[in-house]
Amino acid sequence: MNFSTINEALLEQITAVVGASAVFTDRDELHDYSHDETEDLQFYPQVLVKPQTPEQVSELMKLANENQIAVTPRGAGTGLSGGALPVHGGLLIAMEKFNKILEIDERNLQATVEPGVITEVLMDAAAEKGLLYPVDPASKGSCFIGGNVSHGSGGPRVVKYGTIREYILNLEVVLPSGEIVWTGANTLKFASGYNLTQLMIGSEGTLGIITK
Structure with missing residues (x-):
């Protein structure tokens, strides 16, 4: 092109x-x-x-x-x-301005974050509430959650806990057309239509820009 x-x-x-x-x-x-x-x-x-x-x-x-x-x-x-x-x-x-942890829902064991949150910051915030966010890439002290999602990151604990694919329920994404969509639902069981969340994970920004 x-x-x-x-x-x-x-x-x-x-x-x-x-x-x-x-x-x-x-x-x-x-x-x-x-x-x-x-x-x-x-x-x-x-x-x-x-x-x-x-x-x-x-x-x-x-x-x-x-x-x-x-x-x-x-x-x-x-x-x-x-x-x-x-x-x-x-x-x-x-995406560095998108750097907020919007919510940590202790009851449902879910966090809603912007893509510019540093991975270790989320890990520490979860730990403060007695929770574990196990995805720990080598650059966790500087890499962003959005980059982890876009690359399908794992880290040394992947053998026990799996990659980031196992921990994403829903994504807010801006498509190339400019349309803003949610790819899934904030529930563990969601079987309606195509699994767009998993499609976006590892796509390295080629399908859209993750904003939550």
Whole structure:
């Protein structure tokens, strides 16, 4: 597919969605987002944005879709597979502002979190309530939950507890069209239709952007 570049008119529309303080185009500002932990690979985006709400992500995806702009979602950038690299330039959507633990439901043993929550922060928050969140990738002190989901992460305890696939009930996702959808339900048993939650896990941002 041939992608378009972001012109001044489109940049103004992007800025109107997230605000000028959340849009970055200077090469020095883009440097830290041009690589992850993959060795010797570097690709600069044309524009970096840092949205704070699913609605902002939705509007950005609509603009990108309408104008055929390449989009790369990015978590903490700790991956070793190049998944966060904007190989086609375009628009890089950094999810670092989505960093809240929204709820820990002790009765139902469920947590609702935004994708920019650091994995170890969730582990510690669960432990404070006498609960265990067992998924512990090696980079748990810096990687994001959203990245864990996108890569299907596990960690040393995977042999006993399984990967993150066993711990995700439902995802809020912004599709390439800009539509915001929930993929499942907050119940252990859910057998209605396709299992879109499991489809999204491990998809590395190619099917949509996880916002909860």
